[in-house]
Amino acid sequence: MRRHIVRASALAALVTLITGCGVTVYEPGVYKGEKDPLLSMHAKPEHKAQLQERFTKGQAER
């Protein structure tokens, strides 16, 4: 009888442990890291215009 109780409690503990383990499934080919704050800044037209102006001033032929 005691053996049954031990087995049953072991099984119950195992089931509890397994259900406690959350498995995260990731999509392949998708970046999963932290979001870069530059991305939002870079999307602004003012920032793009600033970079274009910088290019014209510094790298265009004089």
Place this chain on the structure above:
Amino acid sequence: MARMKFLCDSERCIECNGCVTACKNEHEVPWGVNRRRVVTLEDGVPGERSISVACMHCTDAPCAAVCPVDCFYTTDDGIVLHDKDLCIGCGYCFYACPFGAPQYPQQEAFGVRGKMDKCTFCAGGPEGKDNSDEERQKYGKNRIAEGKLPLCAEMCATKALLAGDGDMVADIYRERVTKRSTRPQSWGWLTAYQEDV
């Protein structure tokens, strides 16, 4: 605005290595890692050419395609960046890159290479705030966030190396080629951006 691109005009590059030095100094790149290198073809023979090479921020970046942990991401205008927290230093990107851009800071037993390092187009990485100490330590300076362009190109004495809006870069190069009456030799452009100048 078109995507950001690099172009090295081999007719103008004088192999001064100023771009290499500027990059190393600006980003405090560790010993053994060169984000940019000057390669000389047919060294010492007539027709010798030098080209400044770094990550070209490819349109369909092969490094990103092979990365097993997907640590690469691309900005709105095509700058290919990576997250060193996710990188496992497997070296797949190094084998995939046609320009040999990915670099590794360590060479230890059992192939331990450390986190991959490469040119960021002076745009840092995903670490906290732009130009924070953490970002600077991991990825170098974030000049793009400051409204500046890559230092290697900005300080090129002969303007051989151009970095910026792809359309503007191509316009300048086309004008030069027309003036010189030579054939365009935009080394790496076709491989990286899958289009000719």
